[in-house]
Amino acid sequence: CAFIGQTADLAPADKRLYALRDVTGTVEHVSLIASSIMSKKIAEGSEALVLDVKTGAGAFMKGIDDARALAECMVAIGGRVGMTVEAVVTSMDTPLGRTVGNALEVRECLETLKGHGPADLQELCLTLAARMLRLGGAAASPAAAESMAREALAGGRALDHFRRVVERQGGDAGVLEDPATLPRATRIETVLAERSGYVRELRADAVGLASMLLGAGRDRIDAVVDHAAGIVLRAKPGDPVKSGEAIAELHAGAGARVADARARLLSGLVIGDEPPVVPPLVREVVR
Helix, strand or coil: CCCCCCCCCCCCHHHHHHHHHHHHCCCCCHHHHHHHHHHHHHHHCCCEEEEEEEECCCCCCCCHHHHHHHHHHHHHHHHHCCCEEEEEEEECCCCCCCEECHHHHHHHHHHHHCCCCCHHHHHHHHHHHHHHHHHCCCCCCHHHHHHHHHHHHHCCHHHHHHHHHHHHCCCCHHHHCCHHHCCCCCEEEEEECCCCEEEEEECHHHHHHHHHHCCCCCCCCCCCCCCCCEEEECCCCCCEECCCCEEEEEEECCCCCHHHHHHHHHHCEEEECCCCCCCCCEEEEEC
16 A cells, blocks of 8 residues: 555656646546546556545535536546446535644544544545445445444554555654644634524635645645644534634644635635535445
8 A cells, every 4th residue: 555646657647748737727627637537546557446526615526517427437437447446426515524734634634543533534434445345345245344444443453554554655653643743833823703603604615725825735836835734623514603613723834824814714604593404425426
């Protein structure tokens, strides 16, 4: 198991094609997205694959029809080269979990591997893992696959495997035991609810752009990412809030535009009198 990106030895044309897409306004072209993703999976020699295709405000594919088209395209490509592929179309209208930003998300991942992560993040991890166990032939039924995934999480085997991956790839596995050693922001600002009610909407695109303004992402190719920067969400759609209560923390990096980040985040927040109908995390599955 390895965490890697595209390299000169793995689907080398992909980087050049992506650069071309950048300057021709075709980054969101379904066929080009599908070929970019699947070229690497095919080059790796995978025989079975479970894909997580996002749809909603924080995704390339804003609408469910576009997400379905991308999923169907990738599943078809896999089938043509003898690969068994499933695509799980999942909601990304609001951020998954409670954090956005590099070190913040790593901490949350570790909490999830220890069985204490946010419910939506844990649900998605178990769903994808169970489907992969079925596709890989390790489980005879969906129920058995889900049971295996839950046991791996509860028993600590999932965390142990992650530790081994970090060690083999030259990382600092000590972070798993002491996440406090990860980078931390020296400036944390709180965003307060301006009224009481229920969080009806918290758009993932607004939160993502706000985190970029704090230093967690790039707005130009030579920008430096601050690994400590990001956002912690204290409330998400469906949660009740009171006026003056904290709904988010802004973890500011060096050179952060905090006021702009606050305004951007608030632009994607809607608080109403009634709780919203929160759509299911898994929208559909394409086989």
